[in-house]
Amino acid sequence: MSLMSEVGQKAFNLGVPVAVHLDVTYRCNERCVHCYLDHDDHGEMTTAEIKDVLDQLAEAGVFFLTFSGGEVFMRRDFFELVEHARRLMFNVKIKTNAVMIHEEEARRLRELDIDTIQISVYSHRPEVHDAITKLPHSFERTLKAIRFLREQGLRVTIANVLMTVNSSDHLDVQKLAAELGVHYTLDPTITPMMDGDTSVLSLRIPGEELPEVFRNPALVGSQEEFCAPPKPPSAEDLEGYSCSAGHSFCYISPYGDVFPCVQFPLPTGNIRRQKFLDIWNFSPQMKEVRSIQAKDLTVCSSCSHVTSCTRCPGLAYVEGSMRGPSTADCEKSFYRTGVPTANMLQQGLSKPRSVSGNGAPLIQIQPIQIQPTTASA
Amino acid sequence: MPEDCIYIARSSAIAARALAGEMMVMNSADSTFFTLNQVATAIFQAADGHTPLREIVRNQICEQFDVDPEQALADAEQFVADLSAHGILLVSNQPLAAETPR
Numbered sequence: 375m376s377l378m379s380e381v382g383q384k385a386f387n388l389g390v391p392v393a394v395h396l397d398v399t400y401r402c403n404e405r406c407v408h409c410y411l412d413h414d415d416h417g418e419m420t421t422a423e424i425k426d427v428l429d430q431l432a433e434a435g436v437f438f439l440t441f442s443g444g445e446v447f448m449r450r451d452f453f454e455l456v457e458h459a460r461r462l463m464f465n466v467k468i469k470t471n472a473v474m475i476h477e478e479e480a481r482r483l484r485e486l487d488i489d490t491i492q493i494s495v496y497s498h499r500p501e502v503h504d505a506i507t508k509l510p511h512s513f514e515r516t517l518k519a520i521r522f523l524r525e526q527g528l529r530v531t532i533a534n535v536l537m538t539v540n541s542s543d544h545l546d547v548q549k550l551a552a553e554l555g556v557h558y559t560l561d562p563t564i565t566p567m568m569d570g571d572t573s574v575l576s577l578r579i580p581g582e583e584l585p586e587v588f589r590n591p592a593l594v595g596s597q598e599e600f601c602a603p604p605k606p607p608s609a610e611d612l613e614g615y616s617c618s619a620g621h622s623f624c625y626i627s628p629y630g631d632v633f634p635c636v637q638f639p640l641p642t643g644n645i646r647r648q649k650f651l652d653i654w655n656f657s658p659q660m661k662e663v664r665s666i667q668a669k670d671l672t673v674c675s676s677c678s679h680v681t682s683c684t685r686c687p688g689l690a691y692v693e694g695s696m697r698g699p700s701t702a703d704c705e706k707s708f709y710r711t712g713v714p715t716a717n718m719l720q721q722g723l724s725k726p727r728s729v730s731g732n733g734a735p736l737i738q739i740q741p742i743q744i745q746p747t748t749a750s751a
Numbered sequence: 752m753p754e755d756c757i758y759i760a761r762s763s764a765i766a767a768r769a770l771a772g773e774m775m776v777m778n779s780a781d782s783t784f785f786t787l788n789q790v791a792t793a794i795f796q797a798a799d800g801h802t803p804l805r806e807i808v809r810n811q812i813c814e815q816f817d818v819d820p821e822q823a824l825a826d827a828e829q830f831v832a833d834l835s836a837h838g839i840l841l842v843s844n845q846p847l848a849a850e851t852p853r
Contacts, residue, residue, distance in 0.1 A: 377784055377785075377786060378784055380786075381770065381775055381784075381786060384770060384771065385770060388770070388771055390770060390771075392768075392770065432768070435768060435769070435770060436768070437766065437767075437768040437770070437775055437777075460763075463765070463766050463767045463768065464766055464768075465766035465777050465779070466766070487763070487764045487765075487766075487779040487780070488779065489766070489777070489779045489782070527780075529779075529782070
């Protein structure tokens, strides 16, 4: 086990929120076709509020802090927030489309010793990338920014979301990343929109196309190991937990709402009304998420994939139950190994039902409404 | 002031946080990641740039951990040299201004 994994495990066992994803805005200068966010500002936290949140996170033991959005540079105070975070000695990562990063911004990011900047690139073809972002010349601007950042010696990762409209481009985007001297990650996950609209799921690539990705050694390492049939779970495996959501990781929205994860839209409290540590330690929802072991999963506990599946409890929650299966992950497990999942077998399916636009009941991230107080007469 | 006086300060380039009494430290320049044990954590936390290392060892280490002062100082100097080589600590024979991120 690497030192980093050991620390992650220690934080998990102690229930310390060692990593937090903080969206500072949902506003964005791009309008990506697959984006799940409502880009209107419904009252995002002020500079002072976010600084106070950062103070609380440092006190709570958070070490890894990811600033994301929306587009983080839409906030004019973004550098002020990053400066405050670095003064508190967080390890800071930034997710951005980078179109607002020029030489000066890149230099400033270097001075602030940012760990990694993750940038969305959808295609090596400008016309495809720009058609996805709906921002003319965004490809050109994003690539220019990556070069500025690399000139400063900053670590950059290209995040390539895989969908129907760019599914044939990922190998070339990988090459582009290599040419630019940056890391590359690929993500085939498309999430329903915040307002419950599932039409965006039609952009998910068909499951039949996943094996091509799973057989790319540059992405998965040893194909033999990655695609191996699952081993039967032990009794100890069934005592295990899904992921770090709510255990050592959580997500905070620009409105101060705290969730177990960015993909887990279960409201657990609002930092404008409660202290972060009170939400983290005492929220009944956080406690419930934390209590779920593999043996408690309604379908997956009897699935041969239970120990190797990437089952996302947040996506399962969106489908109806945080203890239920996440169909998108069932699909990945099946196409990765060729072994049917318990969820498929229960439904009598020989191959996964397409998860695109499945119309499942959705509970979405919404700002928690603050009730106005009524002055007594 | 003795000529061999060593002053140490935390670099502004690092990220650090205590987890159950032990410090996690990462240098963003090369992503080197360390965890410091309780003794090393005490030295790291006392690295304010103006307290000599000998005084840190005497006040923070010998008192708390019941160790021989000379051996503790030798170990501390080795530890400081290691972290300095990774850009985690700044070392000087003159007092240092405490660095904050620029």
